[in-house]
Amino acid sequence: MTSALPVLSPTAVVSALRAAGCVFAEDEAELLLATARTPRELAAMVDRRAAGLPLEHVLGWAEFHGLRIAVEPGVFVPRRRTEFLVDRALEQAPDARVVVDLCCGSGALGAALAARLGAVEVHGADIDPAAVRCARRNLAPFGGHTHTGDLYDALPSGLRGRVGILTANVPYVPSAEVPLLPAEARDHEPAVALDGGADGLDVLRRVAAGAPEWLAPGGCLLSETGEHQAPAAVEAFERAGLTARLAESEEWQAHVVMGIRE
Incomplete structure (x- = not known):
């Protein structure tokens, strides 16, 4: 016995x-x-x-913007500082009716925005099929749609020119700094969600360049970046034709670049 x-x-x-x-x-x-x-x-x-497994992977969920977001092994864990990005999006576009979350990971940003905006069309897209499966669970309560593919290539063409809020929590760690990350991230989260290229801005530049085609007039793009990268990130948004500004939070140590399609 x-x-x-x-x-x-x-x-x-x-x-x-x-x-x-x-x-x-x-x-x-x-x-x-x-x-x-x-x-x-x-x-x-x-x-x-x-x-050494991340606590959120052990629990099966992460707290984010008042929600319990399901997370699975191998999927990027949403950071609490990224709630600052969600709040800036809600301030900028409180009446948005279409939300797209690129590089969506678990779908935390799309879910948080949908929870606050109410009747909204929300889409999440990621190049990682595991992330998309996880995002599907988190967006389902809001009638959300998920797509697998590389940035805008994943999105339905009918979204062009209709997006009120476009979030892109892109990978922005410079490649040489990825080995210096805490083991929880380095060993248990996908490299594609962390590595942003030589200066950390490879994906951000691609997102900024394509945004005007997808944003509605007055729509906004928001992306998190590092403090030392912020000036170059703002420049990338401006080069794409967006009216850009930087929002910062000392409390959260967060830096969010915002770009508006006029």
Whole structure:
């Protein structure tokens, strides 16, 4: 007869996480204890987290802009700082009726915008089929559509000139800096979601160049970038014919380039 698995106490969970180097061991333990349905599942979750798997992949979800966003192994985890981008989009285009989330990953941005805008047509697109499968789950409650392909090539042609909010949380880490990322990102998130080329702006430039064709008059493109890249990112938006400005948050350490089609 198989003996019952001993129940890990909250103290034991915290100790295991702290020993593994988890800085916020108490907070993480609380989430694991609340999510696990059985002692066996809790033990497995603690082991996976202690082995370095991102907490969100262990839980199966990430908190983002008041929503629980489903995330799966191998899919980019939405960062809380990117909520700043969502808020700027809502401020700029509160009446948008069509939202497109390029490089959508889990679909967190599209879901967050749809949740606030109400009756909106929302599309998510990504080159990674695993990300698109995940985004489909998160956009389904909002009647969202998902597409697999390279940036605008993935989108239905009927969206041209109709998009009120176009978000593109593009990969913007310079290639040489990818090996310096924390192991959670470097080892468990797809390189295509992190590596932005030599200066980190390869994908952003392509997104900016194609945006005017897809944006409605007055529509806006928003993309996150690094502080040292921001001037070049603004220049790329302006070169594409967009009226560009930079929004910054010291609290979130976030830098968002916004471009308006006049």
